Amino acid sequence: MNLANDMVKIPTLGKLYPAHPIPLQKIEIIKENILKMYLTLFNLSSNTILAKPINMPKINKNLISKLHSIAPLEKIILFLPEARSMASMPLAIFRAKCAKLQESGYSIVLNLTRENHFLFNGSYVLPLTLSEAIALALSCGGVVSMRSGFCDIIARDCKNLEIYYPNKEILDFYSLKVLGLSESAREIILPNVESHLFFKVYQRVQKRGFSSRIRLPFSLYRVIKKNKHLKELLDLRLMESYEYKLGEAITKMYKNFFKGGFMFLKNYSKIKQAPKIETILKDLIDKNIL
Numbered sequence: 001m002n003l004a005n006d007m008v009k010i011p012t013l014g015k016l017y018p019a020h021p022i023p024l025q026k027i028e029i030i031k032e033n034i035l036k037m038y039l040t041l042f043n044l045s046s047n048t049i050l051a052k053p054i055n056m057p058k059i060n061k062n063l064i065s066k067l068h069s070i071a072p073l074e075k076i077i078l079f080l081p082e083a084r085s086m087a088s089m090p091l092a093i094f095r096a097k098c099a100k101l102q103e104s105g106y107s108i109v110l111n112l113t114r115e116n117h118f119l120f121n122g123s124y125v126l127p128l129t130l131s132e133a134i135a136l137a138l139s140c141g142g143v144v145s146m147r148s149g150f151c152d153i154i155a156r157d158c159k160n161l162e163i164y165y166p167n168k169e170i171l172d173f174y175s176l177k178v179l180g181l182s183e184s185a186r187e188i189i190l191p192n193v194e195s196h197l198f199f200k201v202y203q204r205v206q207k208r209g210f211s212s213r214i215r216l217p218f219s220l221y222r223v224i225k226k227n228k229h230l231k232e233l234l235d236l237r238l239m240e241s242y243e244y245k246l247g248e249a250i251t252k253m254y255k256n257f258f259k260g261g262f263m264f265l266k267n268y269s270k271i272k273q274a275p276k277i278e279t280i281l282k283d284l285i286d287k288n289i290l
Contacts, residue, residue: 033178050180052156057131059139070124071107073140078133079108080145081118087166089146090193093290094118096281097144106141147174155181162186188290191238193277237284241277 008015009024021029021041029040039048059073070076079098081089089097098108098120108123111133119125128136134153137143142160145151147170151163155176161184165171168189176182238244249271284290 033173033175035179052181053153056138056153056157057135059135060132063128063132063135066126067109067136070109075106076136076140077101077106077108078111078137078140078143078145079123080111080143080148080150082113083146083148084113085148086146086170088118089164090190091118092193092277093164093190093281095120096278096285097290098123099278100282100285101144109136109140147171151176151185152179152181155179155185158182158185162188164188164190166190167192191290193238193281237280238277240274241280242271242274243277245271245274 007023008017011017018024019041021027021037024041026041029037031037035050036046038044039046067073067076079101081094101108102122108120110118110120110123110125111128112118112125133150137150137154138157138159142162143154143158144162145164147163147165151161155161161182163176163185165174165187166189171187171189172178175187176185177187281290
């Protein structure tokens with residue numbers, strides 16, 4: 001079946017209409033925010049009132065039986081750290097957020113597509129259908145999620161919703177407040193923890209195994225060469241972390257072995273005393289910055 005043959009650029013009965021600017025070759029309307037994009041796409045007035053989701057799924061006996069041994073519903077947080085349409089949550093932030101939620105007395109239910117990637121001790125991985133995930137989101141103590149279409153569905157009726165965005169541009173474009181779906185949701189921009197050169201160098205040095213150690217000089221060269229442009233400004237507090245400082249020192253040593261190596265040995269005792277990044281992230285979460 002060739003779907004391309006059934007696609008049309010004007011809604012037509014019996015044909016496939018891809019309601020998005022890219023397949024319709026209208027990329028020029030992707031600007032400002034998603035609401036204005038769709039108003040333009042469908043030639044709608046700026047006063048158009050968007051319909052809200054109705055007849056939402058209710059929590060059923062089967063789902064209640066899955067949750068019964070975990071915690072009361074009001075003490076469960078549904079955590080969705082992945083998104084298909086954008087980057088997933090950095091692992092360091094995911095772990096710090098999970099730790100903080102558990103300290104606050106919540107049990108964490110994870111809904112994942114890659115179970116081996118996002119795991120946290122004491123959390124629960126449940127294979128939920130879409131209907132079950134929606135029902136749980138509207139009945140539990142809160143939802144923490146990367147921005148996705150799932151957030152649009154639950155936004156109006158979710159009691160405690162926190163949404164993370166990879167950067168300010170995506171927040172400005174996809175904000176639930178812009179869409180009129182929620183005024184109470186917390187919308188948070190993620191710091192670029194895993195995309196910075198020094199953190200990538202640290203992650204490579206931490207790889208275990210004999211073969212990884214043997215290949216370390218060559219793989220470090222590739223990491224530094226490939227990611228040398230990734231020096232975006234970080235939150236100043238993250239620049240005080242052990243991981244950042246160690247990655248920075250190794251990068252300098254690699255670029256100038258003699259001078260950098262001397263400075264590395266001289267400063268390593270100070271670097272070791274720097275707080276771990278998860279400690280800093282937990283502090284930022286405590287202060288409602290993350």
